[in-house]
Amino acid sequence: MLHYALGNPLVRSLTLASRPFFEQPPEGFSEAPLGRTMPVLIHARSDELGDLEELDLELAPFAALERVGEAQIVELCPVLRVGDGGAVSGILDRNGIRLDPHALLQGYARMLRGRGGHLVTGARVSAVNRGGGTWNVETERGDRFCAPVLVDAAGSWADEVARMAAIAPLGLEPKRRTIITFDAPQGSDPSGWPFAKTVGDELYFAPESGRLFASPMDEVPTDPCDAQPDDFEVALAAHRVEERTTIEVKRIVHKWAGLRTFAPDKVPVAGFAADAEGFFWLAGQGGFGLQTSPIMAAVTASLIAGAPWPLGDVTPGELGSGRFGQTA
């Protein structure tokens, strides 16, 4: 999803700045649309109204929000419990975007190739050192690459790659998040339902290919790994769906988990390392790495290739690794 209920004000600025790219991708980027509009409904029980007020104020600079009451909540998402013990109020952003990650990834890969780049997969980096004015990278299967600038965009493994290069890690924290997919109630058509999220980070669910997906919004610290769903979070997801909606989750059709990796201050990192020439950090994309990817790419192009700085309200220092005490 692209929505603003995620992250802090700086992340929201990065999301807002990325939005035009998704709405109007560059010529030749993708034949398929990069996403489709999906309303975002953030709902609150009576004991959560204070948090809803606060979020409303925080999101107002980024989206045109509507306040909705019980009747509208049911109209938008008929399975949400309302009234006593259920949602009593909500904020609605009609302009959320359900991103298509495949179209996005393929588009980026296509642009890279179109500009003479090569995408080498199945090639795990096993050694990194600097010598002769370049970074020299070796993979487990024996490929060798060298370049004056190395971008460390290894996601959950970015600190690990830095350690190989004898560079101080940032203290990145990979956190597992779980998704389940299940059937919508018989006879219902969920395709027009919103991305529905509790005001606190407890549950979100949304339609997907005729079914529904949901997450208990878990953030379980873990080492970098190929994350697998854990039974507890899978059960928690189903439990929270049943708690907040009238749906009975009879069968979990699919479950998966992935890692969302955060810098210590939960703001992404883009910038040259202070402790080695030509080593560029592009890490800590957390749970907002898709929706901020266009602007993070532009930031990277600016800092490495000297393209104009693309942001009016965020400075290079706010994204750089210097904020963790490393000085240039």
Ligand SMILES: Cc1cc2nc3c(=O)[nH]c(=O)nc-3n(C[C@H](O)[C@H](O)[C@H](O)COP(=O)(O)OP(=O)(O)OC[C@H]3O[C@@H](n4cnc5c(N)ncnc54)[C@H](O)[C@@H]3O)c2cc1C
């Ligand atoms: C359940 C879930 C839901 C999410 N929902 C959203 C959402 O709604 N909106 C949103 O914007 N974002 C969302 N995210 C977050 C988003 O997926 C991430 O922020 C984004 O994928 C991070 O991209 P990245 O390129 O930094 O890292 P990754 O996608 O993790 O890519 C890093 C790559 O580096 C490779 N690598 C690592 N080590 C090495 C090595 N030694 N040698 C070679 N290659 C290596 C890995 O194989 C991997 O391919 C979600 C994430 C999860 C898990």
